[in-house]
Amino acid sequence: MSRRRFMISSRNIRDGYASFNGDLFNHMVRVLRLGTGDGVTLVDEAGNEHQGVIDQVSKEWVAVRVEAPCRPAAVAAGDRGVEITICQALPKGEKIDLILQKGTELGVHDFHLFGGLRSVARVRPEQRDAKLERWQRITAEAARQCNRRSIPAVSWSPSAAEAAGATPRELRLLLWEGEQKQGLKSALADRACPASVVVAVGPEGGFDPLEVQQFLRQGYLPVSLGTRILRTETAAIAITAILQYIWDAM
Secondary structure, eight states: OEEEEEEGGGGGHHHHTTEEOOOHHIIIIIOOOOTTHHHHHOTTTTTTEEEEEEEEEOOSEEEEESSSOOOOOOOGGGGOEEEEEEEEOOOOTTTHHHHHHHHHHTTOOEEEEEEOOOOOSSGGGGHHHHHHHHHHHHHHHHHHHHHHHSSSSSEEEHHHHHHHHHHOOSSSEEEEETSOOOBBHHHHOOOOOOSEEEEEOOOTTTOHHHHHHHHHHTTOEBBBBBBOOOOOOHHHHHHHHHHHHHTTTO
């Protein structure tokens, strides 16, 4: 009988055990009816597999004893192709949830979020760890739902300047409504598929001119998606789908 696979964060594994509560506990114990002695496969955000056996089950949490050392998981069909990083200015409300969910489904490799000068939402230093943990749970759940074998990592920078310098990729694109000459199609014409690409997306109010210059100094290529102004969450999803299609990953 094949083992059930579950997407986890490597931070859940300590001293040979992995412990879970919340949604993963509910899915594992209450939906699938797994119990003590059942074997499971845990896959972390780096795509490493951990073979384990359920050791303890309580009313609210489950503990898995990790038996075998981790090994790289086989590459799934949805995880091949160019590594796409979405460098996203934090939007307000639950829009970031949608970006993380749909980006994961579409094959984004990782997300680098940052505080834009025009971002309405803010992350105070003392909130950072809790926010990152929540965002990572969203990508883990989305990866499980769409049967991905890797979880997109989520990282954070407080400013565009730091984000621009923290995302070195072979191809760097800046989605900017102020770009009048170069559309995405012309920018990618006759360009071979890169190994990695990062796309910077602004918040609801767009990029501040200072931020545009900061990205340009880091080698970002400004491109437009056309005459229509897309919402920030629409832009992130649209560019991911377009790039996956262009480079034969969809």
